[in-house]
Amino acid sequence: MQPTNYAYVRGQVLPLAQATLHISDLSIQRGYGVFDYFRVFGNTPVFLDDYLQRFHASAAALHLQLPISDEELRAVIEEVIDKNSMPRSGMKMILTGGYSANGYEPADPSLVILQQPLTLPGLELVEKGIKIITHEYVRELPQAKTINYTMGIRLIEEIKSRGASDVLYRQNGVVSEFPRCNLFMVREDDTVVTPAENVLLGVTRRNVLELAGRKYKTEEGTVPLDDLYRAKEVFLTSTTKRILPIVQVDGQVIGTGKPGEVTRTLLADLVKLEEEMVQSTYKV
Amino acid sequence: MQPTNYAYVRGQVLPLAQATLHISDLSIQRGYGVFDYFRVFGNTPVFLDDYLQRFHASAAALHLQLPISDEELRAVIEEVIDKNSMPRSGMKMILTGGYSANGYEPADPSLVILQQPLTLPGLELVEKGIKIITHEYVRELPQAKTINYTMGIRLIEEIKSRGASDVLYRQNGVVSEFPRCNLFMVREDDTVVTPAENVLLGVTRRNVLELAGRKYKTEEGTVPLDDLYRAKEVFLTSTTKRILPIVQVDGQVIGTGKPGEVTRTLLADLVKLEEEMVQSTYKV
Numbered sequence: 037m038q039p040t041n042y043a044y045v046r047g048q049v050l051p052l053a054q055a056t057l058h059i060s061d062l063s064i065q066r067g068y069g070v071f072d073y074f075r076v077f078g079n080t081p082v083f084l085d086d087y088l089q090r091f092h093a094s095a096a097a098l099h100l101q102l103p104i105s106d107e108e109l110r111a112v113i114e115e116v117i118d119k120n121s122m123p124r125s126g127m128k129m130i131l132t133g134g135y136s137a138n139g140y141e142p143a144d145p146s147l148v149i150l151q152q153p154l155t156l157p158g159l160e161l162v163e164k165g166i167k168i169i170t171h172e173y174v175r176e177l178p179q180a181k182t183i184n185y186t187m188g189i190r191l192i193e194e195i196k197s198r199g200a201s202d203v204l205y206r207q208n209g210v211v212s213e214f215p216r217c218n219l220f221m222v223r224e225d226d227t228v229v230t231p232a233e234n235v236l237l238g239v240t241r242r243n244v245l246e247l248a249g250r251k252y253k254t255e256e257g258t259v260p261l262d263d264l265y266r267a268k269e270v271f272l273t274s275t276t277k278r279i280l281p282i283v284q285v286d287g288q289v290i291g292t293g294k295p296g297e298v299t300r301t302l303l304a305d306l307v308k309l310e311e312e313m314v315q316s317t318y319k320v
Numbered sequence: 321m322q323p324t325n326y327a328y329v330r331g332q333v334l335p336l337a338q339a340t341l342h343i344s345d346l347s348i349q350r351g352y353g354v355f356d357y358f359r360v361f362g363n364t365p366v367f368l369d370d371y372l373q374r375f376h377a378s379a380a381a382l383h384l385q386l387p388i389s390d391e392e393l394r395a396v397i398e399e400v401i402d403k404n405s406m407p408r409s410g411m412k413m414i415l416t417g418g419y420s421a422n423g424y425e426p427a428d429p430s431l432v433i434l435q436q437p438l439t440l441p442g443l444e445l446v447e448k449g450i451k452i453i454t455h456e457y458v459r460e461l462p463q464a465k466t467i468n469y470t471m472g473i474r475l476i477e478e479i480k481s482r483g484a485s486d487v488l489y490r491q492n493g494v495v496s497e498f499p500r501c502n503l504f505m506v507r508e509d510d511t512v513v514t515p516a517e518n519v520l521l522g523v524t525r526r527n528v529l530e531l532a533g534r535k536y537k538t539e540e541g542t543v544p545l546d547d548l549y550r551a552k553e554v555f556l557t558s559t560t561k562r563i564l565p566i567v568q569v570d571g572q573v574i575g576t577g578k579p580g581e582v583t584r585t586l587l588a589d590l591v592k593l594e595e596e597m598v599q600s601t602y603k604v
Contacts, residue, residue: 059340064432064467066468099474152422182470183351186351189382189426192425193383216424
């Protein structure tokens with residue numbers, strides 16, 4: 037028998053199987069909510085401060101207030117981790133518009149916290165790289181992590197049918213981000229570039245920019261799709277995927293068609309940074 | 321004591337208080353779902369065929385399949401109406417991406433049906449008209465009635481603080497629709513115009529266009545914001561509001577600043593059409 041997985045819903049920690057929201061919740065009625073997601077490694081949240089800060093910023097963008105203090109939130113996270121047996125996992129915090137009387141106006145927000153199994157990309161995928169397609173779209177509030185993934189999920193079928201692994205959003209010839217990941221490219225002179233506008237400011241994006249800055253020139257700017265096609269290397273970053281090399285964009289082969297040197301170097305540096313981070317947290 | 325209100329959730333008719341969805345549902349995880357809403361008048365759904373047709377079209381746009389046949393769906397609607405005591409009400413059908421194992425990929429869709437009290441706009445509001453503001457935005461899939469109302473709900477505070485009742489979306493100087501209503505304007509020569517692009521094809525919109533065509537010239541086309549400011553009359557249409565006159569846009573007074581003749585005529589014609597519709601349904 038599997039151990040019971042616990043979740044937190046509107047003030048209560050209870051078995052995941054019983055974790056529900058009433059159908060008047062504004063997430064169900066109007067897709068109104070924000071969330072964030074961090075990794076748990078050795079039962080320790082990784083970069084928790086950063087994720088909490090972004091969670092607050094997303095909530096503020098939707099005029100939602102967390103029903104508990106940060107101290108209480110950290111205590112709940114600890115309690116859920118303690119009750120579950122998932123040393124390597126992901127934790128999701130969702131904040132919605134609450135149980136709305138008329139199905140439109142926000143009420144007391146619903147806070148939900150759940151822990152999920154997490155598998156990082158296998159070595160094979162990292163060594164081979166992935167293919168992506170592009171699609172004309174910009175998220176409505178790019179800097180907020182809202183729960184609205186209508187476009188990304190709707191495109192799952194098209195991504196599969198075109199033999200790709202993910203979709204990159206573009207608008208008027210300029211690319212921005214993936215539904216759940218940030219984009220990077222490496223120019224001929226090894227400058228590491230990532231889009232500055234219309235993107236969610238990923239925590240992994242920020243860490244990779246910082247690591248890249250120690251060895252290469254870096255740039256947050258405009259990335260035209262045409263430049264991407266001609267890039268030396270392309271990769272994506274995310275909490276669950278860390279760094280994943282991209283070897284084809286819209287059928288165009290990138291560089292040598294194999295993961296490049298800069299991408300590999302940054303992935304190694306990122307793994308090292310995460311290990312240091314977790315060790316320093318243990319010491320506290 | 322109030323009579324129990326019943327709802328339908330994933331195959332079961334149960335008291336509304338017990339109507340919940342598991343937190344793994346894609347509406348909660350990713351705001352992924354569509355819905356539709358029709359009025360019930362004398363325990364009879366009004367224009368049900370039209371709403372069912374649009375519900376199917378929205379579902380198809382998100383690659384979602386209804387878990388029951390139309391015949392079964394009509395039977396459920398009838399059962400819920402029979403169990404509840406709400407002769408004048410609204411009914412909402414929500415179809416979501418279902419209980420997703422990984423919180424991203426759709427599973428068997430969740431179908432939810434609930435009946436809600438409904439108050440049509442009072443005579444005072446109809447006689448006085450409302451003020452609206454405009455905001456730069458176009459919905460991501462305008463022809464699908466998705467549950468994503470992030471922008472509209474986020475703007476509630478701004479609408480109130482500017483003394484308005486609703487917000488009209490515009491993009492590059494061209495207006496489209498409200499979060500939950502369609503827009504109409506009347507030109508100096510009494511031509512009745514409504515935006516053709518980037519709008520949800522409202523059932524009330526279609527009925528009003530048809531009624532208007534009996535007495536005036538009508539046009540589905542492009543409506544520049546500047547033309548709207550100078551219109552003779554402006555009004556909105558929706559299932560719950562029928563026709564509501566608009567007397568101010570972004571602080572600009574429309575026409576005489578009072579509801580106009582064409583607007584009043586169309587509202588009277590619409591009320592008559594609805595009554596005929598319900599009576600003909602009774603006869604069946």
